[in-house]
Amino acid sequence: MDQVNRVDHFRQISHAQAAYARAIDSGELESWPDFFVEDCVYRITTADNYKAGYEGSLVYCFSRGMLADRVTALRLANIYEGQSYRHILGQPSILAETADEVQSETPFMVARIMRDGTTDLFATGRYLDRYKVDGATPKLAERVVVCDSSRVDTLLALPL
Amino acid sequence: MDQVNRVDHFRQISHAQAAYARAIDSGELESWPDFFVEDCVYRITTADNYKAGYEGSLVYCFSRGMLADRVTALRLANIYEGQSYRHILGQPSILAETADEVQSETPFMVARIMRDGTTDLFATGRYLDRYKVDGATPKLAERVVVCDSSRVDTLLALPL
Amino acid sequence: MDQVNRVDHFRQISHAQAAYARAIDSGELESWPDFFVEDCVYRITTADNYKAGYEGSLVYCFSRGMLADRVTALRLANIYEGQSYRHILGQPSILAETADEVQSETPFMVARIMRDGTTDLFATGRYLDRYKVDGATPKLAERVVVCDSSRVDTLLALPL
Numbered sequence: 001m002d003q004v005n006r007v008d009h010f011r012q013i014s015h016a017q018a019a020y021a022r023a024i025d026s027g028e029l030e031s032w033p034d035f036f037v038e039d040c041v042y043r044i045t046t047a048d049n050y051k052a053g054y055e056g057s058l059v060y061c062f063s064r065g066m067l068a069d070r071v072t073a074l075r076l077a078n079i080y081e082g083q084s085y086r087h088i089l090g091q092p093s094i095l096a097e098t099a100d101e102v103q104s105e106t107p108f109m110v111a112r113i114m115r116d117g118t119t120d121l122f123a124t125g126r127y128l129d130r131y132k133v134d135g136a137t138p139k140l141a142e143r144v145v146v147c148d149s150s151r152v153d154t155l156l157a158l159p160l
Numbered sequence: 161m162d163q164v165n166r167v168d169h170f171r172q173i174s175h176a177q178a179a180y181a182r183a184i185d186s187g188e189l190e191s192w193p194d195f196f197v198e199d200c201v202y203r204i205t206t207a208d209n210y211k212a213g214y215e216g217s218l219v220y221c222f223s224r225g226m227l228a229d230r231v232t233a234l235r236l237a238n239i240y241e242g243q244s245y246r247h248i249l250g251q252p253s254i255l256a257e258t259a260d261e262v263q264s265e266t267p268f269m270v271a272r273i274m275r276d277g278t279t280d281l282f283a284t285g286r287y288l289d290r291y292k293v294d295g296a297t298p299k300l301a302e303r304v305v306v307c308d309s310s311r312v313d314t315l316l317a318l319p320l
Numbered sequence: 321m322d323q324v325n326r327v328d329h330f331r332q333i334s335h336a337q338a339a340y341a342r343a344i345d346s347g348e349l350e351s352w353p354d355f356f357v358e359d360c361v362y363r364i365t366t367a368d369n370y371k372a373g374y375e376g377s378l379v380y381c382f383s384r385g386m387l388a389d390r391v392t393a394l395r396l397a398n399i400y401e402g403q404s405y406r407h408i409l410g411q412p413s414i415l416a417e418t419a420d421e422v423q424s425e426t427p428f429m430v431a432r433i434m435r436d437g438t439t440d441l442f443a444t445g446r447y448l449d450r451y452k453v454d455g456a457t458p459k460l461a462e463r464v465v466v467c468d469s470s471r472v473d474t475l476l477a478l479p480l
Contacts, residue, residue: 018251025267025286025308047404084207086284086308088250088269088429090408091338107345109248109408109431111269111284117311119281121439124406124431126345148345148406151437178411185427185446185468244367246444246468248410248429269408271429271444277471279441 016138021087033067044145086111100134176298181247193227204305246271260294336458341407353387364465420454
């Protein structure tokens with residue numbers, strides 16, 4: 001039974017990760033906050049800062065409302081029109097799990113495609129996630145995006 | 161039972177995708193048409209054109225015979241000798257399914273490796289697929305390759 | 321029963337691959353040899369050399385002790401401080417399997433992140449693996465890393 005639950009969690013988290021990436025890469029930014037619980041944390045930091053235990057983050061949101069505000073700002077700035085992302089995710093590693101919560105780590109590579117067609121490797125890193133799994137669909141209680149590079153574009157636009 | 165079938169389809173499609181990428185990246189082009197049903201559609205387009213609903217495609221084949229012809233042309237032109245690809249695929253999202261057909265979307269990143277060893281990020285995008293799953297192995301009834309960039313190499317050589 | 325075992329092997333290998341990449345990308349080099357059996361082979365070669373059947377390898381280790389020595393050398397040279405990798409792996413293809421051994425092929429893309437933040441696509445290729453699966457965790461009896469490019473950085477530092 002424990003084994004069965006573990007398997008289910010793994011598959012649930014995998015599907016949730018794929019859906020998250022697909023929403024952003026398809027430009028459906030308005031659905032991005034729906035991947036989080038109301039009382040969530042979303043932040044982007046670098047591997048160096050994370051390792052050193054610094055709290056400083058490139059982006060720091062601590063509620064679903066803040067995520068929605070961020071989407072509104074992106075739409076107003078027309079940033080979505082200027083570029084798109086393509087996320088390719090590795091397989092999640094389940095680090096800890098209880099009946100209603102799963103902690104996982106998932107590596108990512110993100111390519112950025114500019115309006116003129118230029119494509120570059122924009123960011124690599126890993127998601128450190130805490131998922132609530134007590135409902136039909138897992139929701140993020142916390143996502144820390146740890147970028148490998150110390151030089152992440154300060155114009156960070158679309159969500160990672 | 162429905163849940164079980166859904167799980168099976170997901171795994172079947174995942175395996176079919178991996179086999180497809182492996183055939184191309186190993187240079188086994190002659191086996192590429194075998195991933196399709198006889199009466200198939202294969203086309204490559206851009207995200208902009210796809211969104212706008214344009215029918216225009218960079219590559220358009222509408223039978224397995226046309227795919228085989230394309231492989232012959234590539235062999236005659238010795239294009240295979242000049243470069244190779246490496247596909248890395250994300251997890252498929254199952255968009256719709258019946259007992260004998262599955263529609264899915266799968267993100268991809270393709271690196272191109274030139275004869276002199278130069279490696280670049282060649283293309284990113286997603287496969288929009290319609291798979292026939294009534295046989296032992298799923299076969300593609302339709303694959304629309306939607307490239308994120310509007311600037312895809314017009315010398316598009318190997319299949320994506 | 322055979323079908324069930326096949327499924328288990330696939331999942332076991334997938335998890336082992338993810339754990340391997342995670343150890344290297346997190347800088348936990350000391351745990352790298354633990355992914356192998358004592359009497360193992362680890363080598364890095366190019367697609368051209370592999371195809372031609374050449375034995376010559378860029379890196380060739382034939383015991384777990386040699387892998388540990390390599391890690392020690394990397395630590396002494398402080399190479400780990402200068403760069404990190406990010407592996408993104410495709411899904412493994414199971415090529416052959418018995419009750420205690422599985423042969424698989426897994427495609428990879430590796431980005432390299434330098435100390436100054438520069439990120440590039442460092443290597444692409446595939447792992448040709450022979451896994452011992454008779455214990456709780458699959459262990460590598462053999463890993464041949466076949467790089468697509470003939471021009472792999474001769475300063476090859478971290479393990480692929």
